[in-house]
Amino acid sequence: MNHASDHGPLLPEAFLDGLEGLPGFDRSAFVAAHQSARRVTSLRVNPAKLPPGADAAGLIPGDLISGKVPWCEHGFYLSGRPAFVDDPLWHAGAYYVQEASSMFAGYALQQLQSGGRPLTALDLCAAPGGKSTHLSSVLPAGSVLVSNEVIRSRSGILLENLVRWGSPDLIVTQNDPQDFSGLGELFDVVLVDAPCSGSGLFRRDPAAVAEWSPGHVTHCSLRQRRILADVLPALKEGGFLIYSTCSYSREEDEDIADWLSEELGLTGVSLPVPPEWGITAAVSPRCSLPVFRFYPDKVEGEGLFLCVMQKKGAGGKTPADGAFRKQRERRPRVPEQLLPAWLEAPSGEWLPALEQDELWAVPKAVGQCRDRMGGLRIRQAGIHMGKWLGGRLLPAHALALSTRVRQGLPAVPLDTEQALKYLRKEDAGLENVPAGWVLARYKGMNLGWMKGLGGRVNNYYPKQWRIRKR
Structure with missing residues (x-):
């Protein structure tokens, strides 16, 4: 039997039965949240691209702000979901459309920083780039973020989103987690937002329900252990692992945290979480490790599990250059x-x-x-x-x-119509464009390059990125 509604997805009984007894799980409220027609849209403004003195809210299209994401300084809830592709500021990297619960990973990283010391961080399973763009915004000055995705097609999407975000302190890699095991203890922080069975996205993506099964949960939990075991040699002694999934299943969540402690010797790390945020702060069943669960009947967001673990040792060994x-x-x-x-x-x-x-x-x-x-x-x-x-x-x-x-490079300000034509690689009807390389700029933010050639202008916006829809 499945729980169904005209609005919400089918929720398998086996799935719901498996959540019974988990911290914060309320079956009736959980089902009701999935049957509701309400959907939550949120985004995160890029603080590095805010013009001096500008209000972050001023970058959001239309009169759409319905509230702030409490665990993210630059996160906002929207009252609707506009066509972001029609907003030139989205193309400029002014903001990233990200699910609100996922912004908690950036909050966790902020709580782990001490004295503003530069960190070397790895986002191991980074595509499409939401968490990497967030980490790059909250890491201390002088830090380096390695953003990795093993699947080639997803790696391309990751790179595109990171280019829009514009941070210079990034390395983008395309490697299997096992490839990092030979690097020695290189990273102060490793984020593993692990591939999972995806039940936390059931409300947003009802099609994901059809892919769920107990066997798939088991398969994912085994893969998650393999990924973690492969990457942990690259984490420094005393370094932090942030582990997260968009799954509700205990096998992919608390059981993994306990396994990290029992088999790999990591210790749990607490995070300050005000009760009014609605996040379920609990402990794992065997090792009493601090864990955090996001339920859609308690928070304005989708399903998420997150825990922070520390690798034993006070060191931080740096491998020899040789x-x-x-x-x-x-x-x-x-x-x-x-x-x-x-x-x-x-x-x-x-x-x-x-x-x-x-x-x-x-x-x-x-x-x-x-x-x-x-x-x-x-x-x-x-x-x-x-x-x-x-x-x-x-x-x-x-x-x-x-x-x-x-910022002193030649630039031409565009209005909305001109900007959209530029982003479609159409003639924007520009006049008096200076000769040579010129930045196309919209509301103070760069969209790309043009080249003035006397009586005409060449548009150098990447062909593969152009707006195709009308």
């Missing part, structure tokens, strides 16, 4: 003032790197971390500047969207 094969790259012969001409205040802490004809600007900390990851498939490290051809730079789209692109 244990790694450095990236092969050419130090390009570029003018000394090239990076300062395109970027804000590199201050000698950035180095140019050339891979074939592609020029990169690599912050020193990013380069040091990348050099310790020789042998991994690295898709991005630092800022992609563009092609270096014949002693000239053909600037990349990633440079236009970077939070470090020089």
